[in-house]
Amino acid sequence: MSIKFCSLSSGSSGNCHYIETDRTRILVDAGFSGKKIERLLSLINVDANTIDYILITHEHIDHVRGAGILSRRYDIPILANKSTWLGMEEVIGDVKDKNIKIIDTNKDLTLNDLGIHPFKIYHDAREPVGYIIYYKNFKISIATDTGWVDNNMKDKIKGSNLYLMESNHDVKMLKEGNYPWFLKQRVLSKEGHLSNVAAGEALSEILLGKGEIVLLGHLSKENNTPNLAYETVKKTIGEVYENIDLNLSYRDRPTKVYTLY
Template sequence: MYVSILASSSKGNAAYIETDKEKILVDAGLSAKKIQNALIEIGRNMQDIHHLFVTHEHSDHIRGVGVLARRYPKLMIYANLKTIKIMETKVGQISTEQLIDFEPGQTISIGDVDVESFAVSHDAVLPQFYQFHCENKSFAILTDTGYVSDKIKYKIRNANMYLFESNHDLEMLRMGMYPWPLKQRILSDRGHLSNDESGDALTDLIGLDTKKIFLGHLSPENNLKPLAKLTVSNILEENGFGVGHDFEILDTDSKLPTKLLKV
C-alpha cells in the first residue's frame, strides 16, 4: 500500500491511496483541476481512480466531489446517508448509481483493501474517518475532531502510518485575529486538535508497527509546520518515544502533494 497526501490544511484536503488492485481518494477538498494536477505531480491520473471516501460535508473536504463525480461516471462515492444528503446541496447532483452508503462502524472490502469507518467528534452532521488495511499493513486518517476518544484509540492503535490532525498552536490561536466565537468552536470538543492534543493522543496510539506519521490539517493562520512538528516531537520524546529512530514525523502541505510513500 502506498500513500500520498495531496493536500492537507484548513483550506483543502485530499489523500491518495494505492494498492496492487485499487486506487483510492479520501476527500476532495480542492477543485477537480487542482486534484488532477496534484495526481500528475506524483505520476498518477484521476481517470484511474474509482473510489472516493468522504469524511464529512465541510467545503475543505468536498469542494471537488461534485465535478469529479460528474466528470468520471465510474467514480464511486462512499459516505454515510446524512453526509450525502447535505453534501449534494453543496456540490450539485450526483448520480445515485455512484453513491454508496457507508455508515460509521462499518467495514467494507474493495479489491485487496478493507476499509473501516469510525465516528468522530466534529461540528458536522455525522463526521467519520477511515482506516485502510492491505496485506497486514494499515493506514489511519484522523484530521477533524475535537478530541480522540478511547474507542477511537482502540480502533486505530498501532497503525503503520497515520495522517493525524495538528491543527493549531494554542497561543497563536488565542492571540490571533479570529473572532471569539470561532476560537471557541475550534477549541471545543467538536472542533480541532491542537499541537499539544495531537502529541498527547499519539502517545496512546503509536506502537511497534508505527513507522510514519503525517501531521495534517494545519491552520495557515494559527500554526507553523516547524512548530507543530517540534511540539508533537517534544511530547513524544518526553514520553519515551524514539522520534526519528523508531518512526518519522512528516509534514503535509496545503498546495504540494507529498511523495508517494510505502506504508
C-alpha cells in the same frame, strides 16, 4: 504487494489524500476543485481517470469541493454515510444514482482488495468519520477534523503502519490571534480541531515505536506553523520519536509517496 499513500494536500483550504494498491486507487476527501485535484495527482504521475472510489469524511467544503465534479467527469462512485450525503448533496451537485454509495459509520466494508473501517470522530459536522484502510497486513489511519481523540478512537487506530493525524493549531497562537471569539471557541471545542499538544498526547498513547510513519495534517494557516507543529508533537510524544518516522503534510503540495511493503 504494497500499498502507497500520499497526502495530496491538507489544511483548512482543502484536503485530499491518495491511496493505491495493485488493484485499487482511492481518494479520501476531494476538497479542492476538480482541476486542482487533477493537477495534484499529475504531480505524482496519477491520472484522475484511474481513480476507483472517493471516500468522504464529512461535508465541509474543504473536504468535498471537487467530489461531484470528479464523479461526473470520470464516473467515480462516492462513499459517505447518509447524514454526510444529506449535508453535501447541494454542494457537490448531481451525482449519478449508481455512484451514490451510502456507508455506515463503524461498519466495515470492502473495496476490491481494501478493507475500510469508517469510525466516529468529534467535529461540528453531521456525522463526521475518520477512515482506517486495511490491505494485507498493512493498516493506514486517517484522523483529521476532530476536536478530541477518545479511547475508542485510540484503540481503533492503534497498530497502524501510517497515520495521518490532525495537528491543527497552537493553542497560544489561536487564543492570541485574529480569529473572532466564536471561531476561537469553535476550534478549541471538543467538536473543533486538534491542537498540536493534543495530537502529540494522543499519539504518545498510540505509537508503539516500530517505525510507524506519522504525517501531521490539517495545519491551520493562521494559528500554526509547520515547524511549531512538528516540534510540539516531537516534544510531546517523548522518546518514541526516536523510533518512528514523523513528517508533515502540506497545505499546498503533495507529500512524498509513502510505500508500505
